[in-house]
Amino acid sequence: xxxxxxxxxxxxxxxxxxxxxxxxxxxxxxxxxxxxxxxxxxxxxxxxxxxxxxxxxxxxxxxxxxxxxxxxxxxxxxxxxxxxxxxxxxxxxxxxxxxxxxxxxxxxxxxxxxxxxxxxxxxxxxxxxxxxxxxxxxxxxxxxxxxxxxxxxxxxxxxxxxxxxxxxxxxxxxxxxxxxxxxxxxxxxxxxxxxxxxxxxxxxxxxxxxxxxxxxxxxxxxxxxxxxxxxxxxxxxxxxxxxxxxxxxxxxxxx
Amino acid sequence: xxxxxxxxxxxxxxxxxxxxxxxxxxxxxxxxxxxxxxxxxxxxxxxxxxxxxxxxxxxxxxxxxxxxxxxxxxxxxxxxxxxxxxxxxxxxxxxxxxxxxxxxxxxxxxxxxxxxxxxxxxxxxxxxxxxxxxxxxxxxxxxxxxxxxxxxxxxxxxxxxxxxxxxxx
Numbered sequence: 001x002x003x004x005x006x007x008x009x010x011x012x013x014x015x016x017x018x019x020x021x022x023x024x025x026x027x028x029x030x031x032x033x034x035x036x037x038x039x040x041x042x043x044x045x046x047x048x049x050x051x052x053x054x055x056x057x058x059x060x061x062x063x064x065x066x067x068x069x070x071x072x073x074x075x076x077x078x079x080x081x082x083x084x085x086x087x088x089x090x091x092x093x094x095x096x097x098x099x100x101x102x103x104x105x106x107x108x109x110x111x112x113x114x115x116x117x118x119x120x121x122x123x124x125x126x127x128x129x130x131x132x133x134x135x136x137x138x139x140x141x142x143x144x145x146x147x148x149x150x151x152x153x154x155x156x157x158x159x160x161x162x163x164x165x166x167x168x169x170x171x172x173x174x175x176x177x178x179x180x181x182x183x184x185x186x187x188x189x190x191x192x193x194x195x196x197x198x199x200x201x202x203x204x205x206x207x208x209x210x211x212x213x214x215x216x217x218x219x220x221x222x223x224x225x226x227x228x229x230x231x232x233x234x235x236x237x238x239x240x241x242x243x244x245x246x247x248x249x250x251x252x253x254x255x
Numbered sequence: 256x257x258x259x260x261x262x263x264x265x266x267x268x269x270x271x272x273x274x275x276x277x278x279x280x281x282x283x284x285x286x287x288x289x290x291x292x293x294x295x296x297x298x299x300x301x302x303x304x305x306x307x308x309x310x311x312x313x314x315x316x317x318x319x320x321x322x323x324x325x326x327x328x329x330x331x332x333x334x335x336x337x338x339x340x341x342x343x344x345x346x347x348x349x350x351x352x353x354x355x356x357x358x359x360x361x362x363x364x365x366x367x368x369x370x371x372x373x374x375x376x377x378x379x380x381x382x383x384x385x386x387x388x389x390x391x392x393x394x395x396x397x398x399x400x401x402x403x404x405x406x407x408x409x410x411x412x413x414x415x416x417x418x419x420x421x422x423x424x
Binding site for chain 2: 007062
């Protein structure tokens with residue numbers, strides 16, 4: 001049993017892509033149908049005419065602007081100037097209070113570790129839900145992120161390695177807080193859980209021991225060492241946040 | 256980074272040729288290829304497991320189609336008498352009795368979706384599966400569209416050549 005000749009056979013014959021075992025079948029068919037054979041030979045002429053017509057273009061040297069290195073370099077140079085606008089918006093929204101110990105039921109903490117934890121919660125809700133582009137810079141741009149953030153924050157930062165806890169670095173960005181720029185790092189867990197680490201210099205609570213807090217859907221562990229505050233954020237159902245925070249603290253102390 | 260360049264750059268001559276198949280204006284065609292490459296670099300990670308070649312041709316194809324919608328029938332209808340020698344820099348040589356001027360004129364007269372299948376398969380030598388991926392259609396649809404497009408092109412070439420011969424008399 002041989003499958004009947006189809007239009008797909010004829011098309012493949014024109015393109016010289018017919019499987020070897022189909023060739024004799026199609027050749028026999030064409031021998032018996034001279035009108036179709038003439039049509040296909042015309043299509044073959046057409047194909048080779050097109051190839052010779054356009055061949056010189058592919059032989060031209062490519063413009064230097066099309067080099068991938070050149071394109072990548074120019075894209076690195078043009079980062080959006082989003083920072084001042086976001087900073088202004090957050091300042092308006094949060095207001096600027098001061099003073100240690102301003103903790104009442106109606107007013108959220110506006111300084112110290114409490115403020116840091118709140119800022120981390122805001123940033124987490126905005127950026128951790130972004131599947132496409134959680135960080136301004138992705139995992140492949142860790143070095144650029146570290147040098148950029150260190151410069152903007154005015155203090156040396158690092159990206160903690162949380163692989164041992166099952167979290168992979170997904171990207172990072174600078175975020176605006178009422179206390180200046182902060183570095184937000186995002187990590188992806190195995191079960192689509194996203195974890196964030198916010199860090200920034202502290203004016204108050206330069207050294208603070210770890211505190212766990214919960215705010216609606218998120219939980220946090222926050223602390224400060226040598227003037228830099230850290231807040232680790234995860235969905236409230238996540239377990240094992242405390243040891244992850246401890247691991248980050250150890251790694252950060254080693255910078 | 257180097258891997259990205261190693262995968263993309265060998266395909267650039269073909270991408271430029273594909274754009275020139277659509278547009279007679281070489282500078283405009285290169286601008287669109289440049290746009291395609293910039294998008295490819297910035298969205299390299301979103302490509303995930305897709306094969307690079309059909310992915311790149313798909314970006315370029317969509318840009319060319321968009322351009323065609325914005326500038327309907329203008330860029331593609333540069334007078335061929337100047338285009339085939341100046342812009343394309345090819346001699347008006349004969350290839351199996353099909354004259355290049357007739358061929359270009361006829362190609363430009365094809366509907367965009369027919370022109371696309373012919374250029375992708377005959378000129379760019381993409382496999383049927385790759386070309387189908389570029390155009391977002393099933394392979395079967397691609398093959399029947401290709402067959403119809405070739406018949407249509409042959410018809411246009413024949414009509415064009417006859418008209419030219421009549422004018423010459």
